[in-house]
Amino acid sequence: MTVYQATASAPVNIACIKYWGKRDTKLILPTNSSLSVTLDQDHLRSTTTSRADASFSKDRLWLNGKEEEIKEGGRMSTCIREMKRLRKEEVEDKNPNEPKLSTFNVHICSHNNFPTAAGLASSASGFAALVSSLANLYALPVSASDLSLIARQGSGSACRSLFGGFVAWQMGSNPTGVDSLAVQVAEQSHWPDIHALICVVSDDKKGTSSTSGMQRTVETSALLQHRIKEVVPRRMEEISKAIMERDFDAFARVTMADSNQFHAVALDTEPPIFYMNDVSRAIIGLIVEYNRVGVEEGRGYRAAYTYDAGPNAVIYAPKENVKEIVELVVSYFPQREGSFKDNFGLFGGGQVVGRIPAGFNENVAKRFEVGAVKGLIHTRVGDGPRKLGDGEALLNGEGLPKNLA
């Protein structure tokens, strides 16, 4: 008896031009295009195993070891249905000898290698891994952009995790959503020097979910339409050019401006939405001052902060600056031992000691207590979804999660 099973992993992506607002909430069609950097799966990833079997009584899903209901008409259900449809249309209808996997139920088991508590959106990597594993299972002869159309319907930003490197989500114009898909702007190998430092920030306030928050912004912000029509199209061009030319200064300026503007339109919402807190503000203050020194020294901008729908900072920087930035951040945000994920061995396994760069005005922020920044993760631009071997499957011989079996 043949086992129809496939495993894939997919990366997290962090946008430089932010997605905020849907023009169609069911199909998840955005009000503006967006652009992101795919982060390295060696450090942050979702892994998903999918299996189709005629004996399965229904579609089932396990997330991080816990079974989750697949709600009828929900996003997960939509993605599975669309993938089955592609299997039928692209494989079974064209070649009657292929097994009718589209008629089988599936078991899906997914796992993130980073804690949900880190506040990193796992829906993007999660839906990208789901779609990738099903595409492998179904042996679909389709492109990553085609798959992005389906991942998008699971979670908008998931469509960008179908590619490595630098990825644009083109908003499209067709009401069916057929042209609202991800395309690769540049491969990881085009600009591997882009590294990222994720600062995991504590928050005692429960944030507004991005799904409900962005719709409130669409409905009530007096500034959003101007952002959508006038600002984002220009910035998409500017940042694409910066990436093509490996111009970090320009990349940083656009990235920070768009993070600011996303939070500005969130604040322009009724009632206002705040995702950044005093710690986030202080990190911005550090990067602004760090860049001021860089400009004064004729080196231009050397780091770029960006914030998604939460207080965590992601700092993009050329690799050579990351050690200095870690030392700077640690000077203001003392870390518990082991809370810095030194994935590139910058400190050779030793303790990180804070250090303020020459010329830096120390008074731009106060020193915070231990735990204000809970952890730091050093990563970089990475590749797209990976097809994994059976040795890494998350389902056992019976098609149930290995760790629950």
Place this chain on the structure above:
Amino acid sequence: MTVYQATASAPVNIACIKYWGKRDTKLILPTNSSLSVTLDQDHLRSTTTSRADASFSKDRLWLNGKEEEIKEGGRMSTCIREMKRLRKEEVEDKNPNEPKLSTFNVHICSHNNFPTAAGLASSASGFAALVSSLANLYALPVSASDLSLIARQGSGSACRSLFGGFVAWQMGSNPTGVDSLAVQVAEQSHWPDIHALICVVSDDKKGTSSTSGMQRTVETSALLQHRIKEVVPRRMEEISKAIMERDFDAFARVTMADSNQFHAVALDTEPPIFYMNDVSRAIIGLIVEYNRVGVEEGRGYRAAYTYDAGPNAVIYAPKENVKEIVELVVSYFPQREGSFKDNFGLFGGGQVVGRIPAGFNENVAKRFEVGAVKGLIHTRVGDGPRKLGDGEALLNGEGLPKNLA
């Protein structure tokens, strides 16, 4: 020998539609019209005595007991020069018998009855009191709007402190600034029920000055022009209508939306400007929830927050709600004894005890430590500048500050 001396007091004003951006930095011509509520001078005021004397060797100024230099070409110097010009043109040129006060030097002594540390902008009340006292000294036959043209050149928002009640600063269009002046939308007596609770918030971060901040916004924000052209004109009409109809729900909606949008364009600046901190955010959360309950109960919005270029909240509310709001704020921000200025005797001199209104979701904010909100001041809509008697003069017989003599 005749003593030429006059004393006036002027109120603080807090804008509902915010002034943020100059089209002419020398003349202080704004990029948009604005509208404010004048607060009661019984609680917050600047008092200024001006004296002209042929024996004075130069113009001199004392602020809160300390002599300040009057810089050539500076804002203070401009105001004094313009007032002398009005004296000459409106009085001395028309009636040759009048003493030539415009040729005398002046001594000016000014005092605020609220500490600078409270973070309340004193420049508006200060320049309004200066201009008012000089107008009295010079017996000028001009209107408050005429005087507002000069106060505006001292500090933009000062022009609105020339009137009581509800005051618009019309941006005007003439490059000379002749039509950029304050007009009264409604008197205090039209809607005396509008009270205000000022929450003085601690901040350990030195903020960006509004003068430099607003120019950075003008130069770098991609959203400001849309606010100026499309949003503010509509809101000026909406809030004027709300005031004329004493419609607190509409007044509150526009006031909060415009406070949010002012901070949104500040955040959309490069580098971004933050005036609100986590305490400010928490107070917003309380008012949003308080209003949610009000709407649910069919009572509409019952309070409106607004924030200027700092972390302090000003909460406008109908008088009947203020006690409940104080109890609510104190529940989350415990106060030291005496830190609530109970100007209307709401608590009969007793201790304020926190109380959460029925139906209020307590989890919208955490309880902060004592001192996060340093003090609360209860005030209300008030009258315009007052002419005071010689008994309240700040200068002694020699024309020097009384407390320094």
